[in-house]
Amino acid sequence: MAHLLYNSAFENYKNQFEEYFKPMGKGLQGLLVDSAMQKTPNTIKAIVPTGRRVRFIQRAITTAVWKAFSTPTEEQHISTLESFVLDVYSKLSLPTKKRVISDAYKLALFQEAVENCVERKELEFYSRDGSNVSTAIIERLADVIYGVKKKGITPELLEQDIAKSSTTDDEEINIHTLHDIVCVYKEYQHLLGEQLADKATITQDVCAALSGKDIHDILLADTVICIDGFTEFTYPECELLAELAHSSVPVVLALEYSVTNGPLFGNLQEVHERLVTSGYKDCDLDAVAISAEASGVIFTPHTSYIRRWLFNTEKEIRNNSFEKNIHILDAQNRVDEVQTIAKYIRYQILHQGVKPAEICIATRQPENYTQLFREVCAMYDIPVNISDRFPLAKSPVVVALFAALNIITHGYRREDLHRALENPYCTFTTNNGTAIDGDTLYNVAVRLRINGGERRRGVVGWINRLENAAQISSRRLEVLKQDLFAEQVEIDSTERQVEEVQEVLQGIKHLQKLLPEKQQKFTVVDFVDCIKSTFIQGLGIQQTIRDFYKHITDTEHYKNDTVRMLETLEQDTRALGELLTLLDEIAFVYSERFGNARRTFGEFVEILEATVRGAKYQIKEETNYGVTVTSIEQTRGIPYKVMVVCGLVDREFPVAYTPETFLGKELPDSEMRHIRAERMQFYMALANNTSALENGTAQILLTIPKYATGDEEFIPSPFVEKLEKISTIASTRISTHHAREQVRYNANSTLWCKDWIDSVSSYDEAMMEFMAKPKSELLQQYFNQQPEHRSITDILDIATTYSHHNQTEVAIRYVLEHTLQQELSNLVNKPISASDLEEYASCPYKYFSDKLIRLDEEQTSTNMLSPLERGTLLHAIVYRFYQTIATELVNDGMAEYLPTKGTAPQPVLVRLNPTEYQYYYETLTRLAHEECNRITYEHPFFELEKETLFGTSTTQGTRKGVLENWLRHELQRIEDGWDFVPVLFEFGFGMKAKQTSAQQAIKVGEIYTRGKVDRVEVKQHPDGSHEFIIADYKTTKPGASLTNITRGEKFQIPLYMAAMQQVWQHDYDFTAMLGGGVYYMFMPPNGKYHQQLLVPNNSSVAAIGVSTRSQSKIPTQEQVQDIMQQSLQQAGNTVQAIAHGTFSIQPQKNTTCTYCSYSSVCRIKELQAHQQQAEFPDEELGNPLLP
Incomplete structure (x- = not known):
């Protein structure tokens, strides 16, 4: 230390202390250790800046005494200045003692002060129109006001600045801002009153209590106060030290201060002057110059040299x-x-x-x-x-608590419910002990478009919507069970929907009973008890921490993993402890201020939230x-x-x-x-x-x-x-x-860091170093010997950054031989859908990520119907329309049937009569309204969806809906000569269904497949033979072109054609010829409502709706057969590639990656960069695996 400041009572100790605080002396730690070892009668009350240094010195003393005497030390009087002030305050004889509030509750008081000022419309800048002040601004105002308070600046001083500025037009002062500061400052002081005090107030009160008095009576006899290591003091602290100038208790300050070091010690200079003026004496212990050179003065020791010259820029002194x-x-x-x-x-x-x-x-x-x-x-x-001091508001424990509280305060919003139910620290269980599933609730809410919130009547709105949905789903299930043509898959799906809605309904009702209402009135004690019992204990937050500790102790882990988990456990434990302390403080302070006054649950949550925002917690220093x-x-x-x-x-x-x-x-x-x-x-x-x-x-x-x-x-x-x-x-x-x-x-490098700068110091670096080897055989060999060292995704993450594309494929394929090869080989005998084949064709790696390792895609919700939901709705309406017409034909005795084998129900050929348009339209719209009622949700956007379906009629004109346009074109196509008749609808093959015994997957070519055809149309020829067409519904445009099929990009129509040929042979008493496929569009932007695909040129419908120029491109019957066989062969090749683990990063088109959810995993851009390097080796890109 360089400088001592001491009062008159310290004179007898000066020489002893100088030996410790002079340059190269033992300092405060040495003084305290020697004092403890010698067991001197006087007691040194050491005051240091940080709690860390308090603990460090205490450990040093304990260690030294134990080594010397094998006995514990006596009580050590070491503290921070803040602790010293609180200790003195607790020993003062005052008529009434104020309760010291925490920093957390201080923020809550500031928020209350701001709200009171806003309510009285006193603020001129931060709330001109009486609007609420944001949380961020309140926190900033609290910091600013408390900061000026610690500097000894009172509201009265600030008001003097306002008065002075109003008369002098001082542009450096913003009168309106300063006015608001004064208003909030005064209100905050008013809220503190005579019962509460922050730490700055305590310092001021101690100064006032000691004014003209001696501190000797409240300290131990023969105590020496030694203050060491401070670089700055606040105004109240400086005033407190000034009060000790004439005390009979010896006081000494050891400062890093030098009169010649203005640039470094400028702030301490003010303290020095204030204390010397108040009666302190000073003693300079700085080193003396030992040499004077042209370049300047060199000091010893080195710290003195740095202190003298570091920020004195008049000279450059090159000290080596x-x-x-x-x-x-x-x-x-x-x-x-x-x-x-x-x-x-x-x-x-x-x-x-x-x-x-x-x-x-x-x-x-x-x-x-x-x-x-x-x-x-x-x-x-x-x-x-x-x-690190962690913000309590970001602690997982507090996040879990407020996730549950937000359910109440925000009116049961969907996002809040999902966040709380999925929080690992909370467990919401019903009366029968089953947990409420967050994902199920969220999925049902998205499907039913339940957003929640106070505007939508909160929990009551949830219950009404869910009860209505449960009734509609149950009625639909009954209809499906009575429908002879209903798919078992659809019945099972509807049953699951009914079960899910009932499950969510019961969960919401349980939450309604469990959680208090936002407007429910509580006393502060009842509120705190509710938080502790209903939330912290009732939701299992406390038990989760206990279970985590049990998991750590009962399960064997790597040492570092155990250390990290114990650190996490301690963070959670201390956060919970800090939270409980805050709750007790809120209960005590609020009771002192307002007694048993009652407030709503929501108002108390706001107080708790404000308090938590100002709190921090810290794990114990090991x-x-x-x-x-x-x-x-x-x-x-x-x-x-x-x-x-x-x-x-x-x-x-x-x-x-x-x-x-x-x-x-x-x-x-x-x-x-x-x-x-x-x-x-x-x-x-x-x-x-x-x-x-x-x-x-x-x-x-x-x-x-x-x-x-x-x-x-x-x-x-x-x-x-x-x-x-x-x-x-x-x-x-x-x-x-x-x-x-x-x-x-450079093996002979002399760099100071040569021994460690390029060292391999971690497992990952060792892996990277290994991966940088040029031969991929090493990679194969390593994973063959140590396959457990990496998960699949970790291996892919490294392997896909490897230098060359072929090595990437080898690496991925080789890893799969140890992990998924058996499962992949079995895919040859398992059914695969057309959509899976098409996904692999678009990008093998995308199929791998989606279907094999099942990476979750980011789900987005919208208040409009999604494309999938809109398509499903249209499918359901059209399906019910044709099934209704079929049922009426049967009831009227006018039905034509296809011949079947065994006891399977006979499908009805549904011939529409163009002259019955009005009847068909009324039936279609009635069924559509029923389907819409099944999925209806409370949002204006749904009305727009219905207008799109049914059309609008206003004074400005009439706009036809999607359903009317579709029906008109269905009938128009019949009038144009379309002689294929719909007979099967939403027909599932290779799966369990009521109308077919084909419950096993169907083998077409070399693969097994199953699926569902939107519609099958049949034509009966005069000779008794049959021909069929596969029809697929699309919303806007066809699903494939002939080019897509021949290139192996699309498989649906050829695969369904081959499958239906086997269905006819297996379930029906005839053989049908291939008639091709057709896409029916509901909302075609080009006005073309159907498009044939693979319809042979000798078909009666081949030219319907086809332009004269395009008719020459219609394939022959033989060509259609060849294309279908070629497509089946390509499908077989795809299944074999999957079974062999070939998942290269080869997107079919550049646009494939545009909306791909897995592009960040495959890192296609990096791969393309490495491929570019292989093509242009002179453009060195470097090995990405090198550090």
């Missing part, structure tokens, strides 16, 4: 004493920076004998790095002790475990052997200064005070271990990331430049990239 102790490393980005630091730390631990607890990674803004270090240190097998990762200010006074300072970029270190616009005025010298504080932080990081820096054993690594995300380039911290100007360390500065290149290609 730091080259072996301080190094600068430029990294490519934050990830490269953290990974390089991990390599460096492993080297220090494994090769230099440094214990992990003796290493510290410090940064100015820990939030930018803590998660990275968690992930990377786990990857590099480095134990870490990350000191003693002598792991590398410390923390903020720079937390390292003060702790002498680490290895110090890494990362994130040295401008605007992060030093933190960018931003004027306080929320205050409405800029406080005097704010910017300069900010810069000085940042400088002091940098100096403290360098001077952390004075003795090690002096004897040459200190290791300090300064790292600078070059790029942020993307191509944005960081600017190095100006502090680094300042350090380079007073030393020669710039000569050893190097980037990670160049360092690795030098070490990799």
Whole structure:
């Protein structure tokens, strides 16, 4: 230390303390250890800046005493200044003691203060029209107001600024903003009243209580107060120290201060002047100059030199004493920076004998790095002790609680219900003990378009909609069961829908009983009890934490996994503890303020939410475990052997200064005070271990990331430049990239980092190094020997970035031989659908991701009908229309049947009569209305869907609907000579159905298949033979062209034609000839409502609707047969390729990847780049697997 400030009572201790605090002295820690070892009668009350240093000194004392005497130490009087003030306050004799509120409840009071000001319409800037102030602004106002309060600025002082500005037209003061600050500040102080106090108020009250009095009566006898390690004091703290100037209790402050160091100690200068004025004496312990050279004055020890010259820019002094102790490393980005630091730390631990607890990674803004270090240190097998204060609002425990509370406060919104039900910390069980399934609820709600929310009557709206849907689904199920032609698949599907709706209905009713209503009135005690019993215990949040601990202890895990899980467990436990503490505080403070006043559940939730937003929690620091990762200010006074300072970029270190616009005025010298504080932080990081820096054993690594995300380039911290100007360390500065290149290609490199910069330090790096080998046989050999080391997706992630496309295929295929080969081989004997074949044809890797490893696609919901839902609705309407006409023909005795075998029901040929249009239209619209009622949902968009179906009639004219247009073109096609008659509808083959015994998959060619044909039409020739056409419904355009089929891109029509040929032979008493296929469109943009496909030129319908120019392209009967056989052969080849595990990344068209959900998995762009490299080898792209 360089400077002592002490009061008169300390004179007798001055000489003793100087020996400890002079340069190269033992400092406070040595003083306290020696005092404990000698068991001196006087008691030293040590006050330090951080709790971390309190614990560090306590451990040092305990260890020293135990080693010397094998006995525990006596009580150690070490605390932070905040704890000291609270301790003094608790011992003061005051008429009434105020309750000290937490930082969390302080934010809740600020929110209440703002709301009160808004209600009284006092705010002129933040709520001009009386509107609510956002949460973010309230939090910012709370920070600003509490900040000025800690500086000793009162509302009255701010009002003086307003009065002064109104008379002088001071443009630097925003009167309206400052007026709002004063209003909220006064209201906040009013809410505190005489019962409550924040920490700043306590400091002020202690100052007032000690004014003119002595602190001797409330401290132990012979106590010496020693304050060490502070770089700044707030105004109330400074006033408290001034009150101790004439105390009979000895007081001494050991400061890093020098009169000649204005640029570094400017903020302490004000403290120094204030305390000297109040009666303190000072003593300068700084080193003296030992040499004077032309280049300047050199000091010893090194910390004195750095303190003197670091930010004095009048001269450049190239001191070469730091080259072996301080190094600068430029990294490519934050990830490269953290990974390089991990390599460096492993080297220090494994090769230099440094214990992990003796290493510290410090940064100015820990939030930018803590998660990275968690992930990377786990990857590099480095134990870490990350000191990070976590926001309570982001804790999984609190997130789970508010997920449940939001159900109530937001009116049972669909998203809130799904989020809560799927939260792993919550368990919603019904009375019979079964859990409410979140996915089922969400899927049913999406299908029924139930959004929830207060505007839609909340839980009551859910129950009404679900009960209505249950009735409609049940009626439909009964109709299907009575329908002889209904598919069993559809019956089973409808049964599942009924069961799902009933399940969700019961779940919602249970939630209605379990959860309180938003407007239900509670006292604060009842509210807190409800949160604890109904939510924390009732929903199993507390039990989930216990179960997680049991899982950790009962299951064997890798050591690092166990450590990480225990850390997660501790985070959850401490978050829950902090939450329970906040609830108790809310109950106590609110009861003190309002007694048993009752508020709605929603209002109390708002108070709890505001309180939680201001709270933080911290996991316990593990003693002598792991590398410390923390903020720079937390390292003060702790002498680490290895110090890494990362994130040295401008605007992060030093933190960018931003004027306080929320205050409405800029406080005097704010910017300069900010810069000085940042400088002091940098100096403290360098001077952390004075003795090690002096004897040459200190290791300090300064790292600078070059790029942020993307191509944005960081600017190095100006502090680094300042350090380079007073030393020669710039000569050893190097980037990670160049360092690795030098070490990799120069065996005789003398770089300071050569022993670790290019080392393989993790399992992943070892894998990458291995993958960089040129021969893919090594890859095959490795996975043959160690297949369990990687999951399929991990292997694919590496393998698809390999240099050449053929090696990628080999790698994927080889991995599959060990994991899925047996399952794939069985696919040859399993049915495959036409859609599966077409998906493989569009991209084999897409089929692999979708059908084999079943990666979930992102689901999106819309208030309009999706294309699939719209198509399903139209299919259902048309199906019911033809089935109704068929039933009426049977009832009227006018039905024509197809001959069948056995007892199977005879299909009815449904011949429509164009003259019966009106009757058909009425029947069609009636059935359509019934189907719409089955899926109706409360949203204006559904009315638009119905208008599209049924058309509109207004004063401006009539617009025909989709159904009317479809029916007119059905009848028009008959009038044009279409002589094929519909007979089978939604006909399933190769599956269980009422109208066919074909329950097993049908073999066509070399494959087995099953499916459902939208419609089959049959023509009876005069000679008694039959011909059939496969009809498929499409919404807007045909599903395939002849070119698509011949290229092996589409399979549906050929596959269905071949399958139906076997159906006729198996279930019907005749053989039918191939008549081709046809697409029927409901909403064709070009007005063409049907299009033939594979209809031979000798067919009676081949030319209907076909232009004269296109008639010459109609294939012959032989060509149709050949095309179908070719398509079946291509389908067989596709099944064989799947069975052999061939899943190359070969999209059929460029547009295939445009809307593909798996493009981020296959990384097609990277693959194309590597293929380009193979074509143009002179354009070096580099191996992507190299570090």
